[in-house]
Amino acid sequence: MARQERAEVTRAAILEGAARVFDAEGFHGTTLGDIVKESGVTKGALYFHFSSKEELAQHLIDEQFSALAPMENLDNPGLQSAIDILHHMARLLVENVRVRAGIRLVTDQSSKTSIVSEPYTKWIEIFRKCLAEAQQRGDVKADVDCERVAAMIVGSWTGIQLSSQVLCGRKDLSERTTLMWEVLLPGIVPPRRLARFHPEGSAQVAERPLGVAG
Numbered sequence: 001m002a003r004q005e006r007a008e009v010t011r012a013a014i015l016e017g018a019a020r021v022f023d024a025e026g027f028h029g030t031t032l033g034d035i036v037k038e039s040g041v042t043k044g045a046l047y048f049h050f051s052s053k054e055e056l057a058q059h060l061i062d063e064q065f066s067a068l069a070p071m072e073n074l075d076n077p078g079l080q081s082a083i084d085i086l087h088h089m090a091r092l093l094v095e096n097v098r099v100r101a102g103i104r105l106v107t108d109q110s111s112k113t114s115i116v117s118e119p120y121t122k123w124i125e126i127f128r129k130c131l132a133e134a135q136q137r138g139d140v141k142a143d144v145d146c147e148r149v150a151a152m153i154v155g156s157w158t159g160i161q162l163s164s165q166v167l168c169g170r171k172d173l174s175e176r177t178t179l180m181w182e183v184l185l186p187g188i189v190p191p192r193r194l195a196r197f198h199p200e201g202s203a204q205v206a207e208r209p210l211g212v213a214g
Contacts, residue, residue: 010048083197
């Protein structure tokens with residue numbers, strides 16, 4: 001195996017191992033020794049790729065945004081884009097440990113030593129853009145404040161996924177996500193356009209790949 005290929009395999013092993021430990025124990029319950037053991041690499045190999053536990057955690061936090069890569073309609077976003085993003089994220093949280101770890105790390109670090117606001121503000125801006133584009137097309141009521149609704153979507157879904165995790169290991173997260181949109185859509189969409197949107201996600205969302213960049 002070429003040196004670069006070996007390095008990529010080692011880096012991926014570190015990220016997978018770190019994700020499993022962070023997902024299970026959280027940021028403050030995880031040590032670099034735990035990550036080395038779970039990854040099956042040496043401490044020297046870990047430090048070659050990542051200088052600290054904080055750097056590893058930040059990489060996994062940032063990875064949640066690479067989940068948007070398969071969302072083809074984000075170049076022309078709208079209200080269905082926002083719906084589909086959350087359904088895609090619901091699938092990732094169930095099936096991809098690196099995304100689960102990234103989401104848990106945001107929660108852990110925000111509630112402990114330092115406030116980690118950047119992921120929240122990024123998601124709010126993504127949904128604000130979707131809503132603003134939809135509003136220009138007449139798909140969102142003219143009097144809706146897109147930024148405030150985007151913040152509400154992020155806050156509501158954060159609570160939904162956390163409660164779903166506690167109650168049933170996120171087995172019902174897709175159903176809870178659908179219910180959230182069923183409740184929200186009548187308040188922001190003109191009645192004549194409501195039938196255009198699918199709170200359960202579009203037909204294509206279940207077919208999108210779940211891969212996350214390393």
